[in-house]
Amino acid sequence: MKLVVVSDTHGDRAILEAILRQQPGAAGYFYAGDSELAAADPLFDTFRAVAGNMDFDPDFPLTVSATIQGLTVFETHGHRFGVNFGLGQLIEAAQAAKAQVALFGHTHQLGCEVHDGILLVNPGSISQPRGQFASLRGTYAVIDVTEAAFTVTYYLRDGQPAPGLQRRFTRQR
Numbered sequence: 001m002k003l004v005v006v007s008d009t010h011g012d013r014a015i016l017e018a019i020l021r022q023q024p025g026a027a028g029y030f031y032a033g034d035s036e037l038a039a040a041d042p043l044f045d046t047f048r049a050v051a052g053n054m055d056f057d058p059d060f061p062l063t064v065s066a067t068i069q070g071l072t073v074f075e076t077h078g079h080r081f082g083v084n085f086g087l088g089q090l091i092e093a094a095q096a097a098k099a100q101v102a103l104f105g106h107t108h109q110l111g112c113e114v115h116d117g118i119l120l121v122n123p124g125s126i127s128q129p130r131g132q133f134a135s136l137r138g139t140y141a142v143i144d145v146t147e148a149a150f151t152v153t154y155y156l157r158d159g160q161p162a163p164g165l166q167r168r169f170t171r172q173r
Contacts, residue, residue: 001069003143006047007032007077007105008125010054015126015157016043019140022159026142028068032105032123033060033077052077052105065097071145074099078106078122087120094118100171101143101150107131110139110165112152117172119143119150126157136162147171 004026009015013035020029020043031044033052039059051060055077064075074097081089083106094102101119109131110124123141124133133139133154139162144151154165 001071001145002026003028003030003068003073003101003145004140005030005032005103005121005123005143006126006140007123008034008052008108009036009127010034010125011036012127013037013041013043015138016047018157018159019126020046022155023142028066028073030064030073030075030103032075032103033079034105034125048075050075050077053079063093063097065099071101072097072099073101073103075103078104083107083122087115090120091115091118094120101145109133110141110154112141112167112169114150114169114172119152119169121152124154133162133165139165 004023029047031047031049033050034054039057048064074094108125112121124139126138138157139154142153150169152167154162
């Protein structure tokens, strides 16, 4: 199963359309906030979207929990869960949702790790990246899920995998 995760486009609607063309047939498309678009935008019929700190449409939810093919995914932007200062609050919220995967944005810095059996993924910002990988000029994440593992691959704006940015995590059962 494939999940596509994007965050922090800050008004760049065209890149979301491009990602849909680059990654067809995913089981789930997730948008982790700061689109600066309307919640009623037709793109969000495909992407499950949450409110970021720069989204002012009250129709965006703060969090989304979705179960896809038996996998529970918790998604939030992260600004209300203190992700700039640590992932503890995010992990607690994901545990409360009984999620195996937690998705977030806000920091504009890509990253993935496992805590207490929960895969945490920040796709980075596709439009305004920061930190160590800012020179890549934007990333999004694709999570390949099997019974045995999560494989997280970061992709560039042109749809090509980012060199060396793939991690595999054994799933805990």
